[in-house]
Amino acid sequence: MNAAAPCSRRRFLQKCTATTTALGFPTLIPGSALGKNGAVSPSNRTTLALIGCGGRGTDVVKNFLQDERVQVxxxxxxxxxxDRYNKGIIKKAGTLGREPARRLVDKTYGTQGCATHEDFREVLARKDVDAVQIATPDHWHALMAVAAARAGKNIYCEKPLSLTVAQGRFMSDVVRDSKVVWQTGSQQRSDIHFRMACEYVRNGKIGRLKQIRVGLASDNRDNNGSAAQTAPAPVPEGLNYDFWLGPAPDAPFCPARLHSNWRWFFDYSGGNITDFGAHHLDIVQWALGQDESGPVEFFDLKATWPVAGSLYTTPPTFSFAYRYEDGTTVSVADKQDFGSGILFEGESGSVLCTRGKLEIKPDTLRKPLAESDVRLYESKDHFRNFIDAIQDGVKPAAPIEYAHRSITIAHLANIALRLNRSKLRWDPAKEQILDDAEASAMLTRPMRGPWQLV
Incomplete structure (x- = not known):
């Protein structure tokens, strides 16, 4: 599929403005609620489609709805x-799904022009779509991202990037070859606290690194209030459950399986190790200048597992360590004394970064960077940065190759933990597990037909 590039679409629309309604745009009236008083013409807007209208997808698309350069x-x-999203720990107001998402878009724009689809392939076949936001469960990311890239769509995809190492490698290669813009939903790359922490480490402001500690999150928490509802049940009206499963193994429907709790099923995700690991391990990679590489060894691997017979298959508590070629060691656990975040400990001091907090010790190290110091890529808004990359050609803050390398660390830890390994050796250049055929086989997983990644 060779969809027209965004610039070609805009040139086409400039010549054929009368067809905007047929192409799915609401009719634009100067001074209307669409955009900022109609300041950005339709031909200059990036058209976007949301794929995955759950809690995260709906939260993120609100940012694009407020960008005057975007038309959802x-x-x-x-x-x-x-309404099954709003009964557990993660509460959302009202209902979620494609119809609530459509109402949100139409209400924001003051129009009735947002289309709804059940099948993502219909979205990718639309020549009036420039970009897609993918916010589905992890087991769908690879298939949708590859199809979107091949259709010429620019892609904002939520983390964790992939379900397996092999998927991530395939996705990154296809996106590179397709020459589309990619932004991973690793928004900490656009957070000043995490960027400053990485700059302090990169410039040796805390002296030679002694160790890095990372705190993720623990427990397979009941996000949707339905964790106890594990018995097979009729599929709710309005849900295409077989399509939801897609490439994952066939399994009977039960309320405990969906709506955010899918994170605790290894068939669909990797638990907290991939969920928050996609964020914090990514920051470690950034701080060490390892964005396109990775560690060479995993060790000190420990985990507890759900009780026998539980539907959940990811570890609620865990710890592991990994080492880079230069000897830098990272210790990861579900719980650290500083909570969720990254602590860089050096010979001269330390830097702790968590969401909304940057703590530098001792205070004497808290000094502005010199003009000669290394400065890292600065993005002040992760979502606008994606549109900047599409429209102005700037570099996106979270390229797919960086996301692939970061989530590979989480995948390798999961593999080692599931196989109860004491150590696991990794070649980041060849992207191969060394001397362990059983672990190597887990770098990929079979997909349920007819869904295949080719």
Whole structure:
């Protein structure tokens, strides 16, 4: 599929403005609620479709709805509408699904032009879509991202990037060859606290690194209030459950399986290790200048597992360590004394970064960087940065190759923990596990037909 590039679409629309309604745009009236008083013409807007209208997808698309350079024209989800998102720990107001997402878009723009789709392939076939936001469960990311890239769509995809190492490698290669813009939803790359922490480490402001400690999150928490509802049940009306499963193994429907709790199923995700690991391990990579490489060895691997017979298959508590070629060691656990975040400990001091906090010790180290110091890529808004990359050609803050290398660390830790390994050796250049055929086989997983990644 060779969809027109965004610039070609804009040139086409400039010549054929009368067809905007047929192409799915709401009719634009100067001074209307669309954009900022109609300041950005339709031909200059990036058209975007949301694929995955759950809690995260809906939260993120709100940022694009407030960007005057963007026109959200379609939403897609296998579920029409559900209130099953808002009964657990993660509470959302009202209902979620493609119909609530459509209403959100139309209400924001003051129009009735947002299209709805159940099948993401219909979205990718639309020549009026420049970009897609993918916010589905992890087991769908690779198939959708590859299809979107090959269709010429620019892609904002939520983390964790992939379900397996092999998927991530394939995705990154296809995106590179397709020459589309990619932004991973690793928004900490656009957070000043994390960037400053990485700059302090990169410039040796805390002296030679002694160790890095990372705190993720523990427990397979009941996000949707349905964790106890594990018995097979009728599929709710309005949910295409077989499509939701897609490439994952066939399994009977039960409420405990969906709506954010899918993170605790190894068939769909990797638990907290990949969920927050995608964020914090990415920051470690950034601080060490390892964005396109990775560690060489995993060790000190420990985990507890759900009780026998539980539907959940990811470890609620865990710890592991990994080492880079230069000897730098990173210790990761579900709980650290500083909570969720990254602590860089050097011979001269330390830097702790968490969301909304940067703590530098001792205070005497808290000095502005010199003009000669290394400065890292600065993005002040992760979502606008994606549109900047599409429209102005700037570098995105979170390229796919960086995301692939970061989530590879989480995948390798999961493999070693599941196989109860005491050590696991990794070649980041060849992207191969060394001397362990059983572990190497887990770098990929079979997909349920007819879904295949080719």
């Amino acid at each position: 024209i379609a939403v897609c989800d296998v579920e029409r509408e559900s």
